[in-house]
Amino acid sequence: xxxxxxxxxxxxxxxxxxxxxxxxxxxxxxxxxxxxxxxxxxxxxxxxxxxxx
Numbered sequence: 001x002x003x004x005x006x007x008x009x010x011x012x013x014x015x016x017x018x019x020x021x022x023x024x025x026x027x028x029x030x031x032x033x034x035x036x037x038x039x040x041x042x043x044x045x046x047x048x049x050x051x052x053x
Contacts, residue, residue, distance in 0.1 A: 007035055 003024060010020040010031065021028040 003034070007031075011035065 001023060006015070006020055006023050009015045010017065015023070017028050017031050021031050024031075024034075026034075
C-alpha cells in the first residue's frame with residue numbers, strides 16, 4: 001500500500017497510530033516523523049469555489 005495513503009488515513013482519523021505503524025511495518029514512535037515529512041504529504045489540490053449565479 002502507498003505510504004502516502006496510509007499516512008493520510010491516519011491524519012484524517014480513519015486509522016490509529018498503531019494501525020498506521022502496523023500497515024507500514026514500523027514502530028509507532030516513527031510515525032510522528034513520517035507524518036511531519038513533507039515528501040509524504042499528498043500534493044495540495046486547489047479548493048474549488050462555488051460558482052455564483
